Amino acid sequence: MAEESTPIPVVSFEQFLTGDRADQKEVAKKVYDAFSTVGFIYLKDHGIPQSRVEEIFELSKSFFTLPLEEKLKYKLAEAQVNQGYTADGAEGIHDHKECYEHRRFNNRLCPSESELPSFKSTLDSFYNQCLRLAMNVLKCLAMVMDLSDDFFEPITKRADPQLRLIHYPEIAREVIEQSGHARIHAHTDFGLCTLLFQDQTGGLEIDPWHEGNFVPAPPIPGTILVNIADLLQRYTNGRVKSTRHRVVSPSPQRFSGVVLPARYSIPFFVHPDPETTIDPITLAEGEEKLYEPVNAGEWRTMHTANNYRLQQPPGKPVEVATVG
Numbered sequence: 001m002a003e004e005s006t007p008i009p010v011v012s013f014e015q016f017l018t019g020d021r022a023d024q025k026e027v028a029k030k031v032y033d034a035f036s037t038v039g040f041i042y043l044k045d046h047g048i049p050q051s052r053v054e055e056i057f058e059l060s061k062s063f064f065t066l067p068l069e070e071k072l073k074y075k076l077a078e079a080q081v082n083q084g085y086t087a088d089g090a091e092g093i094h095d096h097k098e099c100y101e102h103r104r105f106n107n108r109l110c111p112s113e114s115e116l117p118s119f120k121s122t123l124d125s126f127y128n129q130c131l132r133l134a135m136n137v138l139k140c141l142a143m144v145m146d147l148s149d150d151f152f153e154p155i156t157k158r159a160d161p162q163l164r165l166i167h168y169p170e171i172a173r174e175v176i177e178q179s180g181h182a183r184i185h186a187h188t189d190f191g192l193c194t195l196l197f198q199d200q201t202g203g204l205e206i207d208p209w210h211e212g213n214f215v216p217a218p219p220i221p222g223t224i225l226v227n228i229a230d231l232l233q234r235y236t237n238g239r240v241k242s243t244r245h246r247v248v249s250p251s252p253q254r255f256s257g258v259v260l261p262a263r264y265s266i267p268f269f270v271h272p273d274p275e276t277t278i279d280p281i282t283l284a285e286g287e288e289k290l291y292e293p294v295n296a297g298e299w300r301t302m303h304t305a306n307n308y309r310l311q312q313p314p315g316k317p318v319e320v321a322t323v324g
């Protein structure tokens with residue numbers, strides 16, 4: 001198979017994890033430069049072993065193989081608690097996928113140890129690995145922007161990010177390629193940043209230059225895709241970019257059959273503490289703020305409600321959905 005080219009840089013994190021401050025700064029600069037242009041990087045040498053990632057993909061399959069009525073026992077129902085299972089069609093009727101959302105504090109809709117052995121404990125520990133890595137990525141941004149190294153820590157200490165397992169079922173190409181259909185529609189993520197683990201199927205595309213020209217973000221074994229989400233674009237006053245992405249049919253050089261194989265992916269969405277006000281940081285003399293301040297908790301609830309067509313909490317404004 002011919003390699004698909006991609007404008008997303010591959011950045012090694014090794015020198016950030018093991019090097020001195022100068023080494024760290026060098027890595028941080030590469031991370032920041034990519035985030036301030038295409039908004040995505042492939043992170044390699046990130047410290048999470050591939051065997052661990054494969055274990056989580058297996059766990060994900062064991063969940064999605066359960067009968068639908070079993071999975072529906074964990075159905076996500078409340079916008080304030082974006083946690084639990086959502087069936088195919090829940091997030092946009094022409095999106096073809098099912099998901100399970102796992103959190104650390106609000107996690108009631110999770111199969112118990114007796115229902116699905118090791119599911120919760122393994123996801124909990126993977127969750128912590130993802131969170132530690134994400135905090136280091138945020139530290140890169142703080143270093144380059146000359147903020148204190150731990151700038152993002154106070155706003156994430158009591159945060160409840162979300163580890164999402166996604167299953168895109170096997171599907172006829174002609175269904176996905178109908179107008180208005182996709183595995184997941186073009187959207188931006190709405191938290192701070194996302195770590196994304198994908199299998200080898202392909203089909204993820206990004207709009208790197210923010211002008212509607214989507215290009216493949218093919219799977220690169222051993223790497224994690226990391227992208228900026230809306231709240232961090234706002235918080236940095238537009239310095240880093242929340243880039244649109246979607247999942248469609250894999251490119252023809254990757255797969256040309258008429259029935260697309262199932263695809264699995266695992267995003268880890270980093271959100272701030274719900275009490276945080278995201279008010280753009282200005283660094284230059286006279287710099288104008290490009291965004292209004294928003295409350296992080298309300299922002300997350302509003303987007304979740306829109307995406308899943310759930311009821312908005314009373315008194316909160318309804319905004320245009322980011323997905324679909």
Ligand SMILES: O=C(O)CCC(=O)C(=O)O
Pocket residue numbers: 164166184189196198204245246247264265266267
């Ligand atoms: O499945 C993927 O590769 C992307 C998923 C995604 O963008 C999302 O869940 O926000």
Ligand SMILES: [Fe+2]
Pocket residue numbers: 187188189245
């Ligand atoms: Fe996304």
